[in-house]
Amino acid sequence: MITLYSYPELFGVADNNGYGLKVFAFLKLTGVPFTHRHIFDASGAPRGQLPYIDDDGEAIGDSETIIAHLIQRYGLAIDSGLTLAQHHTDHLITRMLDDLYWVMSYSRWQDEHYWPAFHDALLAQHPGLSEDALRSAQEFNSMRYYYQGIGRYAPADAYARGLADLQVLADIIPSNRFLHGPAPTTVDAAIYGFIANIYFFPIETPLRQFVAARDNLIDHCMAIHALVSATPPAEQYAGAH
Template sequence: MITLYSYPELFGVADNNGYGLKVFAFLRLAGMPFAHRHVFDASAAPRKQLPYIVDDDETIGDSETIIAHLIAKHRLALDDGLTAAQRDMRHLVTRLLDDLYWVMSYSRWKDDAFWPSFRDALLREHPSLTEEGLRKAQDFNAQRYYYQGIGRYEPEAAYARGTADLQVLANLLSASDYVFGNSPTSVDAAIYGFIANILFYPIDTPLRQFVVAHPDLVRHCTVMHAAVGSTARPG
């Protein structure tokens, strides 16, 4: 039995972190039965990072490593039809999403224009959290952003970087519902993990403004929402 450990939901999205939602969506698309355990404490996770899975007696962290493990061990066919060039594109998209992650996280924890709305939503939906605890998490994230680099950007420059990433995704999705045709693959799960965590949050960041203004991004997210069985609706 597979158990997915990831951050809790927010605004009806199954995980308020893009990487955990990516694994959730992949498992749903692949038709794999799994238990989903929502946690805030990552101390038991490999590298102290969420998400991770426990698959029988194996514990695996990192979303890409998790997906590679699941495909190999359970002979999942979701990506079987991909060409070598498509697999290269999938790799490039996952790296682009790594960049988008930092801007999306910055918009929640760093930007004073949006932090209060994000904090209040967490406190409202997860009563076990405290304002003091969230402030400590904010301080921790501020250190991460500084050393990664995005924390040294002014908001306008940070969002310009994020919307450039989103424009590339919008271009990729302009021809069909999914990246590589009429059927979803793991790259669609990856994109959904991040776009859903922008679109379905009623916090009007520049990232959300961009997504809402691009029908191809909205269409992909909505189609994926239905495919993975989520119940969230745009705010």
């Protein structure tokens, strides 16, 4: 049995981190049974990062590595119909989402315009969190942003990077369909992981304002959300701990 360990839900999405939500959506789209355990403490995870899975005693971290493992081990055909060019496109989009992650995270933890709303939402939905724990997480993230580079940007310049990434997605995602056709593939799960974590958050960052004004991004997000939100009888969930 597979257990997915990822950050807790927030604002109606199954993980408030784009990478964890990406893996969650992939598992749901492929129909692989799994247990979902929400945790805050990543110290026991491979490389100290979430998400990770435990697959019959084998711990595997990194969302791309997790998905590659699942495809190979379980013979999943979600991407089997893609051309080489489409695989290359997916690789480029995945790397671009890595860039978008930093801007999205920056908007929550560092930008003082939006941090209070994010802080209050976390405490409201997860009352077991302490003020000290949140402040420690904010300080840790601030250090990460500084060494990654985004923390040295003025807010307008940081958001310009994220908006450029979102513009690419807005330009390439077709209306009323998934990226490569009528059926979703892995890259659609990846896109959903990040767009849902922007769109469903009622915090009016420049990123959310952009997404909310693009019908094709909303339609794509809602289509994946509808596919992954229903809980099949075989799935088991464990609460946050």
